[in-house]
Amino acid sequence: MSSSRDSRPAGTDPESCVAAQYREGDAYVVVLRGSVDLDGAEPVREALEAAAASGSECVIADLSAMTFGDSTMLNLLLRAHSTCSLRIAGPGEAVSRLFQLTSTDTVLDIYPTLKAALAGGNRPADA
Template identity: 45%
Template sequence: MFWNETALSTRTSSTSGTLAPQRITVDASYGSAPRQYEYRGAWVIAASGEYDLASIAPLQEALKAAARKYPKVVLDASAVTFADSAFLNLLILAHQTASLRIVAPSRQVQRLFGISGVDSVLEIRQTIEEATAS
């Protein structure tokens, strides 16, 4: 493999994420499982850290499971520090199969959305409250 698996498993960074209704600080690691909870009849997935082809699986499983069970799925992307085409592809597929709303995407994610043009396709909201109400 072209990466050091030992370094990969210990790589962490501190970021903040938004959980309804208050902000909390989370420890985001590469490929970590997202936090999930029900809020106002929607399933909220709070993603954090870095998402690429090697680390997308936990988020993919969470979105698939949520789409099967809940009519509305909310992805809190405020603590995503890196995302690439694998993340973008996952969101587009989830959008096609579920009522997906993206909340407070980080600056890096906003840039990815703008460059790719999906910011005009995905439903982007500022807060979890706004995403669950619409």
């Protein structure tokens, strides 16, 4: 099985919520997809922990391919936020609403796109 940018460990379930993990400059990017809930939490937890331990300047969770996230996903992101410099990129409407309802949008650094998260800088006011 060959992949270009995807650096998932061998044996990773292709239906996993973790679509890809890679370094981009000083950042470690974890791309999540589909529904991230209790059933898909373990690969996401492992990916975020590996990213946090990578020594990268920051970890970016790219949520642009996610369709759903629940409190399990939120807990995983908050845990990662407490252990590394975490940036959230491209959350869709449903995930953005979850952030707003739980007021975690005031805690997490949320960027509208991966490109914006990679550029970093000050936290966007209206992400």
